[in-house]
Amino acid sequence: MVQKNKKPPTAAKLGAPVAPKRRGRPRAYEPDVALGKALDLFRRDGFAATSLDDLSAATGMNRPSLYGAFGDKRELYIKSYQRYRDDARAAMVDIFRADAPLRERLERIYRIALDIYLSGESGPRGCFTVMTAASEAVSDPDIRTMVLAGLTELDKAFGICFRDARERGELPEGADPAALAHLASATIHTIAIRARARVPRNELEAIVKGAIDVMCKAK
Amino acid sequence: MVQKNKKPPTAAKLGAPVAPKRRGRPRAYEPDVALGKALDLFRRDGFAATSLDDLSAATGMNRPSLYGAFGDKRELYIKSYQRYRDDARAAMVDIFRADAPLRERLERIYRIALDIYLSGESGPRGCFTVMTAASEAVSDPDIRTMVLAGLTELDKAFGICFRDARERGELPEGADPAALAHLASATIHTIAIRARARVPRNELEAIVKGAIDVMCKAK
DNA sequence: ATTTTTTTGTACCATTTCGCATTTAATTCC
């Protein structure tokens, strides 16, 4: 594989997204939006059911361009999954870090999660990790590693929330932050699955509310 | 489609599995075990990644026989899923009906679930519903119906457990059986996903234990 | 023994799939 992204050393001054004056024919696509389209497809249909033709059509890139830009199908899948995780993390990290009461933090996290899982014109899209990556995880060690990282990252983020809350007295002394974090993650997982089965948003919200009530009163 | 299973009226006396003296060439396979093999494949690889050749090899039936016995690939997938649900239900129904303390019932249910999810020689197999059926559910209404039925069935079974427990005083009056049932289902879902990522059994058991602790003390 | 019925086994077909080789187009550097 040839080194591609050697950015011209002159342009390294300001982080401005100024045109780097590349040398050959300009690309007819924007890698970021193309990757987004690929992500949508993989998320809806999974790895095996998404063909390169589908990806080509959705991104507007023909197959060789796809190949040149992202590598083979598996690499594209992995990059898509990476992108998904980055987006999801970006959407949640502020809330996890926010200095707000436990209940409010949970409510906001789940609202974001529902937004992610329920969006999509051709039906709710669910969660990439739960829907397709976990399936590939049995046979593909790299994907498995990413899935595991995602799962523990979520557990940890929730764990910090509950630990904070206990320290502030929002939870009883005997509360077990790790166990509650696992339950919070489990609630994420269950709504991802149910969303995929087209359970309507209000029902999912009811499930979330019930879960929050239990978790916030936990002794 | 031609009516196939008209059993000879004479043999209808005893439910004995006596040879029904069918007319033509005898089958070289047993439909039940063949369906079991197909189920294993679909569960491991999903719908799209499982080819008819794979199914043919695993069942020992050649493709035309497969087709004749179970219909096309989608029908075989649905029959496999049906079989999975029947097996899972059979494995749990006694425990759900048992007249035992809440904690014990939960422990037994989760032990069975872990057995189901973690078995399999080529890695843990996870849950058919969570791993592959939920993915197909967006685009296939029949599968979606089955998935929804499975989800609500589990919710209801857990719901009865918690209602019983509250009536017996094992739970505080204020406990919300429906919310707890959703959490119990969520715990099933989260261990199914984690199992697929090869989280070892003892970690899954720890997660289950923490969840049970919270659910059994819920106020 | 012959016919009938049911299943197996072989072979085939049209399509799709992934990947790549080659040519053509657009742009910068000299």
Added chain:
DNA sequence: GGAATTAAATGCGAAATGGTACAAAAAAAT
């Protein structure tokens, strides 16, 4: 303007895929 560089576009090819037609085989019925 011409060489160099980068990407797009076309299209090929080998393999795999879902499905089926058709003949051979094995059993019961006559």
